[in-house]
Amino acid sequence: MMRQYFDAIAQEVFVALNQDEQATLWLAGEVTDFVRFNRAKVRQAGEVRQLYLTVQLICGQKHVSQHVALTGVLVEDSTVLRQVLTELRGIVKEVADDPYLLLNTEVQSSEHSEFNLLPPTEQMVADIMIAIGDADLVGILAAGPVFKGFANSLGQRNWHEVASWNFNWSLYLQGDKAVKRGSAGTRWDTAALKAAVAEARSQLALLARPAKTLSPGSYRAYLTPAAVSELVGMLNWGGFSEREKRSKRSALLKLISGDASFSPLLSLRENTAAGLTPAFQREGFIKPDYVPLVKEGQHAGSLVSPRTAREFGIASNGAGGAEESESLDMAAGSLPKAEVLRALGTGIYVSNLWYLNFSDRAACRITGMTRFACFWVKNGEIVAPLDVMRFDDSLFRLLGSELESLTVERELLVDPGTYDARSTSSQHLPGALVRSLNLVL
Missing domain, CATH: 3.30.2290.10 (PmbA/TldD superfamily)
Incomplete structure (x- = not known):
């Protein structure tokens, strides 16, 4: 109709x-x-x-x-x-x-x-x-x-x-x-x-148990898909944009130049074929099913809008004007969700992160807070909830040298935003086990 x-x-x-x-x-x-x-x-x-x-x-x-x-x-x-x-x-x-x-x-x-x-x-x-x-x-x-x-x-x-x-x-x-x-x-x-x-x-x-307060320092950590979503969402602040790359404003410039890398376990792509967004954009350009962004830790591509394509004399791949991911897909790993606590051993279980921002964009360094059901785990068992803590760390480290494994299971996370209209942006992400997460206060 x-x-x-x-x-x-x-x-x-x-x-x-x-x-x-x-x-x-x-x-x-x-x-x-x-x-x-x-x-x-x-x-x-x-x-x-x-x-x-x-x-x-x-x-x-x-x-x-x-x-x-x-x-x-x-x-x-x-x-x-x-x-x-x-x-x-x-x-x-x-x-x-x-x-x-x-x-x-x-x-x-x-x-x-x-x-x-x-x-x-x-x-x-x-x-x-x-x-x-x-x-x-x-x-x-x-x-x-x-x-x-x-x-x-x-x-x-x-x-x-x-x-x-x-x-x-x-x-x-x-x-x-x-x-x-x-x-x-x-x-x-x-x-x-x-x-x-x-x-x-x-x-x-x-959560009803007495809370544990941690001292600032580095802790082994497991990040749920919701927490991973907040981390990789920061890369969507221009990190995947061809225009930001050519204007030298991208947080991934060191990745693009080869001066930094993510873990070989990390692969990201724009997966329009499996998302909720249309396979076309406002100017009528068709989006390919997939656009590789990071492949096995290395830069693999960018999102290119028609205006950027015209300005720099390159081909567009159907990105919108903001050149942001709308259907981000992270490859799964080999860690079963049922074995997460055992694999974590002793450390922190991070359910959610919030109030994220760049503390050093050029170094892809971000800061934020733990939030909502974060726990202290000892010998593979949750023993106490954690008080809210601030972290400050580089994604090149968290998703690079410190990334130990990703879960087999992934979650579809749809943007709940309803400003003007319901959002159709989504992410398909695993959880991540990291060797150390820097908590600063």
Whole structure:
């Protein structure tokens, strides 16, 4: 239904163009059920339906755009879009030529629509309530289809529609003691939800023990996939960007030059084929299934947007304007999750990290805090929760010389962000066992 509506809107816009004009359309929309939990009760439930269209008018090397909300009613929206074209025509002649404008003139149409396999949201809520029992839970469930569309006046049409769910939740004990978790996917798995809640409840009981305070120093550590997500997320602050690389602002310059490396165990790639984001971007360029970023510890590639490609005379690989990873994939290792505590021996079990920032970008050095269910482990057994600590360490060390192993199992971590719209960015990551993590206070 929505796909047919988009085709009709595109036809309305493109037949109204003058001979010397081109146009592109970018459609973004969702139908999402949001349910907020607090103290293990549903406190707020509602539905968000939104549909936005970005219209770009192009005359030679000049271009302007306007972002408008649509109703989904063709007659009403056609009237609005005719007015938008009139307004853009009055502006485009006044703007300067854009020397880095690169248009996709090769028509590459595509369609990816996954059948909605999610149960009714009411059923998902009922499953959550049964799983948590008498635990004190806080969280937000978001579920429903997200769709993106691209069209240009050359005849290209691209469509992406996937229904998914994301449950961002915590079990709370008291004070600042809580166990934080995130679950997501395109299929609802009641058994996996129950297992995750059971694991969180067991850790919640451990949090009731007297806390242990560590002195600053280096400690053997296991980082869960959620903690690894925070670390590699820092690399996404321009580290994978071709523009930042050529502007000498990338945190991975030493990796790119060969002056530093990660562990041979570490391989990262942009895995669009297995992610939730569309395989095309706002300018209509098609993304390859995979883009290698780090291969066995060495630099393997960058994300290249059309503007960067035009500026530096290289090929684009379909990256968005920010040149950030949207479907980051880290290769698995050989350590079974069931053997993590035994392999750790004595050290710290890090469930979550937060407040990360660069302390020395050129050295790929970052700082941050431990948070939510971090534990002291002795002889392969959790013995006490840890007070919050700050770490400061180089990723070239943590994911380089100090990386001992990665887990066999990986987790799909979907960005729970809902600013403007539900995010479709995701990471597929293992846990990491490191020989030492530097805690500074």
